[in-house]
Amino acid sequence: MSYQVDENGFYGPYGGAYVPEVLYPNVEELRLNYQVILDDQDFQKELSRLLSLYAGRATPLYPSGFLSEKYGANIFLKREDLCHSGSHKINNTLGQVLVAKRLGKRRIVAETGAGSHGVATAMACALLKLPCVVYMGEVDMVRQAPNVERMKLLGAEVIPAKSGSKTLKDATNEAFRDWINNPDDTFYVIGSVVGPHPYPDMVAKLQSVISKELLDQVPSLTGKNFPDYVIACVGGGSNAAGSFYHFLDHPEVKLIAAEAAGKGLDSGFSAAANLLGKEGILHGSKTKFMQTPEGQVLEAHSVSAGLDYPGIGPLHAYLHDCERVKFLPVTDEEALDAGIMLSKNEGIIPAIESAHALAALEQIHFKLTDVVVICLSGRGDKDLETYINYTAAKN
Ligand SMILES: *Cc1c(COP(=O)(O)O)cnc(C)c1O
Numbered sequence: 001m002s003y004q005v006d007e008n009g010f011y012g013p014y015g016g017a018y019v020p021e022v023l024y025p026n027v028e029e030l031r032l033n034y035q036v037i038l039d040d041q042d043f044q045k046e047l048s049r050l051l052s053l054y055a056g057r058a059t060p061l062y063p064s065g066f067l068s069e070k071y072g073a074n075i076f077l078k079r080e081d082l083c084h085s086g087s088h089k090i091n092n093t094l095g096q097v098l099v100a101k102r103l104g105k106r107r108i109v110a111e112t113g114a115g116s117h118g119v120a121t122a123m124a125c126a127l128l129k130l131p132c133v134v135y136m137g138e139v140d141m142v143r144q145a146p147n148v149e150r151m152k153l154l155g156a157e158v159i160p161a162k163s164g165s166k167t168l169k170d171a172t173n174e175a176f177r178d179w180i181n182n183p184d185d186t187f188y189v190i191g192s193v194v195g196p197h198p199y200p201d202m203v204a205k206l207q208s209v210i211s212k213e214l215l216d217q218v219p220s221l222t223g224k225n226f227p228d229y230v231i232a233c234v235g236g237g238s239n240a241a242g243s244f245y246h247f248l249d250h251p252e253v254k255l256i257a258a259e260a261a262g263k264g265l266d267s268g269f270s271a272a273a274n275l276l277g278k279e280g281i282l283h284g285s286k287t288k289f290m291q292t293p294e295g296q297v298l299e300a301h302s303v304s305a306g307l308d309y310p311g312i313g314p315l316h317a318y319l320h321d322c323e324r325v326k327f328l329p330v331t332d333e334e335a336l337d338a339g340i341m342l343s344k345n346e347g348i349i350p351a352i353e354s355a356h357a358l359a360a361l362e363q364i365h366f367k368l369t370d371v372v373v374i375c376l377s378g379r380g381d382k383d384l385e386t387y388i389n390y391t392a393a394k395n
Helices: 021-039 041-053 065-071 089-102 116-128 138-143 145-153 168-181 199-207 209-222 238-247 314-321 332-346 352-363 381-394
Strands: 061-063 074-079 107-112 132-137 157-161 186-189 229-234 254-262 278-282 285-289 325-331 371-376
Touching (some): 021 041, 021 168, 021 199, 061 209, 065 074, 065 332, 074 209, 089 107, 089 116, 089 186, 089 199, 089 238, 107 116, 116 132, 116 145, 132 138, 138 145, 138 157, 145 157, 157 168, 168 186, 199 238, 199 314, 209 238, 209 371, 229 238, 229 352, 238 254, 238 314, 238 371, 254 314, 254 332, 254 352, 285 314, 314 325, 325 352, 332 352, 352 371, 352 381
Parallel strands (some): 074 371, 107 132, 107 186, 132 157, 229 254, 229 371, 254 325
Antiparallel strands (some): 061 074
16 A cells, blocks of 8 residues: 555545646646656755754654653654744745756745745745745734734735635635746745645655654664654644654554644534545645535634644545544644643643644553654744633633
8 A cells, every 4th residue: 555646646536636727837847847856866965954054953852751751651742843934834945945946937936824834935035045925815914914024024025815715715826826827937835735736745755854854863762663653733734744754654653643623523613624524626636625515615713823724635635534644633722721731841832733733642542662753843932822812711
């Protein structure tokens, strides 16, 4: 059984490239070239240099005494929160902007919801000297004003998406439209393992640096070759794909994904695409997303902006169906409680996205000898206000 994308861009029934005819040449150019570029030694050398000297890799694998004692296992945090930009997203944007340069592109477009991917893209563009245009829903620009200022300071142009609900999906539509209008000189940097083939595979490979580092770190810290569990949160699924990647073909490694259950799976306010979604075509690929009986996209809800997405990447839809990855629902409240717990007991304020992965620990029974790796995908500075309001409302 293979978990790799097939030659047509599918993971089982999911994936593919369902794009309008005018976009076909852009996607096809990338499809024909991305693997050659990723495999090129000079490309790899340049990317590794930037990941280490600019982004701060390798990130530590930190043994959490507090979590280990609380849950009765050997629990480690993979510290993606220590990456430059504050999350794993920089791994992907550095890689894609380098790919764009290899393809001779002279301009970058991206979409962003909460702004984390937009900021990470703007950083990579400033560093690698390409002009950057970020589309962002007008509503999100108000909600995430500091990230808009960061992007501007980094030299990016931020264009408000004013159609529809004025949020992420509208920003995505605008970014696609821009790409259609500028097919020769522009590269579209997508922020997760979503979109038409080859994006899901390319982003998974760029994020796989996370599990590649674990292949060395786990043996040197634990004496075991592989962890018993790897746990990550899923929005589109890029930090999870990167954390799982080198363990997919080792069935003895249990892989767990935490989906945002929002106010509860049955509440009508959640973002659990695998647990609640149905098959359909979203953002250029066949995958699972939450939809009405008529097949219209349902609005997602999660307290964490990074998980507030109605769909999931096609790789994860497949990993769920063939039961290679177990998907667990985590509510807003469970995640916030887990984030506050880690802050108070380890001195690490996690992103609320990452706190979903921590909260999943409650749902698993471990053996004392188990080695458990949690991907701490990002830091929680951006979430201070949410944590504070939650604490105030509880007291
Ligand atoms: C964007 C983001 C996520 C969700 O995206 P994935 O593609 O599912 O990884 C998770 N954690 C943090 C900190 C993020 O910024």
